[in-house]
Amino acid sequence: MRCERVLGIEGTAWSLSAAIVGWDKVHAEASNPYIPEKGGIHPMAAAQHHSTYVGEVIRNVLDSGVDFDGVAFSQGPGLGPCLRTVATAARALSLAYDVPLIGVNHCVAHIEVGRWQTGCRDPVTLYVSGANSQVLAFRAGKYRIFGETLDIGVGNALDKFGRFLGLQHPGGPKIEALAREGKNYIPLPYVVKGMDLSFSGLMSAAKEASALHSREDVCFSLQENAFAMLVEVTERAMAHTGKDECLIAGGVGANSRLQSMLGEMCKARGARFYAPPRKYFGDNGSMIAYTGLLQLKHGMTISVEDSAVNTCFRPDDVEIPWL
Amino acid sequence: MAIEKRGAEAVVLIDEDKVIKTRMKKDYRIKELDERLRTERTRAEAKIMSEARKLGIPTPIIYDVGRFDLVMEVINGEPLKDVIDEERSRKAGVLVGKLHSGGIIHGDLTTSNMLVKGDRIYLIDFGLSFWDEMLESRGVDVHVYYQTIISSHREHEKLMAAFAEGYRSSFTKADEVLERVREIEYRGRYKTETP
Numbered sequence: 001m002r003c004e005r006v007l008g009i010e011g012t013a014w015s016l017s018a019a020i021v022g023w024d025k026v027h028a029e030a031s032n033p034y035i036p037e038k039g040g041i042h043p044m045a046a047a048q049h050h051s052t053y054v055g056e057v058i059r060n061v062l063d064s065g066v067d068f069d070g071v072a073f074s075q076g077p078g079l080g081p082c083l084r085t086v087a088t089a090a091r092a093l094s095l096a097y098d099v100p101l102i103g104v105n106h107c108v109a110h111i112e113v114g115r116w117q118t119g120c121r122d123p124v125t126l127y128v129s130g131a132n133s134q135v136l137a138f139r140a141g142k143y144r145i146f147g148e149t150l151d152i153g154v155g156n157a158l159d160k161f162g163r164f165l166g167l168q169h170p171g172g173p174k175i176e177a178l179a180r181e182g183k184n185y186i187p188l189p190y191v192v193k194g195m196d197l198s199f200s201g202l203m204s205a206a207k208e209a210s211a212l213h214s215r216e217d218v219c220f221s222l223q224e225n226a227f228a229m230l231v232e233v234t235e236r237a238m239a240h241t242g243k244d245e246c247l248i249a250g251g252v253g254a255n256s257r258l259q260s261m262l263g264e265m266c267k268a269r270g271a272r273f274y275a276p277p278r279k280y281f282g283d284n285g286s287m288i289a290y291t292g293l294l295q296l297k298h299g300m301t302i303s304v305e306d307s308a309v310n311t312c313f314r315p316d317d318v319e320i321p322w323l
Numbered sequence: 324m325a326i327e328k329r330g331a332e333a334v335v336l337i338d339e340d341k342v343i344k345t346r347m348k349k350d351y352r353i354k355e356l357d358e359r360l361r362t363e364r365t366r367a368e369a370k371i372m373s374e375a376r377k378l379g380i381p382t383p384i385i386y387d388v389g390r391f392d393l394v395m396e397v398i399n400g401e402p403l404k405d406v407i408d409e410e411r412s413r414k415a416g417v418l419v420g421k422l423h424s425g426g427i428i429h430g431d432l433t434t435s436n437m438l439v440k441g442d443r444i445y446l447i448d449f450g451l452s453f454w455d456e457m458l459e460s461r462g463v464d465v466h467v468y469y470q471t472i473i474s475s476h477r478e479h480e481k482l483m484a485a486f487a488e489g490y491r492s493s494f495t496k497a498d499e500v501l502e503r504v505r506e507i508e509y510r511g512r513y514k515t516e517t518p
Contacts, residue, residue: 190356
């Protein structure tokens with residue numbers, strides 16, 4: 001069986017994106033993200049958006065004329081209605097082109113596209129997005145979760161605080177810009193329990209602090225606090241596993257302050273820090289296609305009957321035979 | 324000759340007559356936050372160690388608490404890891420039961436953090452300890468102990484049973500916690516290469 005290129009579709013939440021990826025490059029990629037007019041992501045509205053545009057997005061990559069040997073889709077974790085919309089499109093494509101169907105774990109895809117793009121081998125990965133905040137590392141055949149948030153993802157905490165300030169979704173990049181103007185650190189709750197993290201109390205405390213302090217100072221303090229928590233747990237996982245590579249993944253990973261903190265931490269321990277090009281931080285079709293390619297090579301395909309989505313799909317449910 | 328041990332968070336200097344544990348500065352975080360965390364944690368560790376002593380758990384005596392460092396008694400014992408047997412595992416269970424009854428979670432209950440000296444077992448390194456009465460935290464504590472035993476001792480089943488026996492004898496909610504430990508083992512996230 002040929003295994004040169006895979007068409008992948010991502011649509012776990014706001015992002016709707018498709019790509020055709022080969023071993024050495026992205027041949028075609030098209031996206032049409034759902035951007036709420038106000039408030040955050042409404043699952044049904046996002047799914048409606050995906051079902052309206054998924055045909056057009058796929059058509060765009062098909063128009064490249066590049067053929068493919070399998071169809072991959074993000075099987076979870078994510079918002080149920082969004083996942084089901086994208087899975088339906090993937091099943092139809094797989095049947096129409098008579099190529100294997102590949103269900104990809106969204107978290108694993110973030111790690112794999114990062115390894116692919118940066119050339120790191122066996123890193124401790126800090127995966128930070130709206131929904132997820134996890135510290136992962138490979139051990140005994142799988143990416144194990146060494147630490148994670150006990151409540152909301154760090155990106156969700158930033159977005160919620162951003163909405164509270166009246167900023168449009170997503171709030172993260174706007175908070176980053178405001179934080180650069182901040183000067184004074186306001187003490188906020190620092191919640192690390194063993195290897196796990198909690199952000200919801202921190203977000204509420206930041207809201208309260210904005211009654212008394214400038215928004216620049218609160219954004220600065222919120223970032224410093226939240227990112228120090230993440231870096232601390234990442235460092236602990238590195239010490240525990242003895243790994244000397246650190247990879248950042250997920251939308252919040254694009255934050256330059258978080259990157260510089262991880263870089264400092266790695267420098268102090270004589271480890272190497274890896275960040276992929278900016279376009280691979282947010283959810284994208286290329287990461288699903290590339291991981292699909294790895295899976296196809298190892299025979300990890302599924303039948304349409306067994307392709308139900310899994311909103312709580314854990315990365316450590318997936319065997320990783322290629323590492 | 325002093326021995327130096329370096330962890331992710333602190334440097335421990337073991338001298339002849341004292342142990343000095345210093346929390347290191349982390350350049351990645353801003354000074355205000357860095358100093359706040361190091362001071363808070365140093366004080367909390369000292370406090371939790373003395374509370375554990377009051378609960379009847381042997382811990383090193385604290386001689387001095389600085390801003391970022393603790394000066395403690397040296398315990399010239401053998402790590403439980405090297406001398407474990409059923410009786411000692413049972414005794415460790417009794418101590419952890421007492422600790423949990425008192426609302427303390429150790430946070431890093433490996434057999435390297437238990438020192439056997441004479442007929443006493445000392446619990447050391449309370450750097451990750453916290454106050455908590457949640458089933459989950461207690462379960463994870465016991466789970467960590469089980470994991471270290473499973474990964475380094477052939478006789479792990481007997482040692483685990485002995486620990487559970489001791490744990491039950493000193494802690495009324497032991498059964499609930501041990502039930503949760505089984506649940507934690509079945510969860511993907513804590514599964515490791517050990518059988």
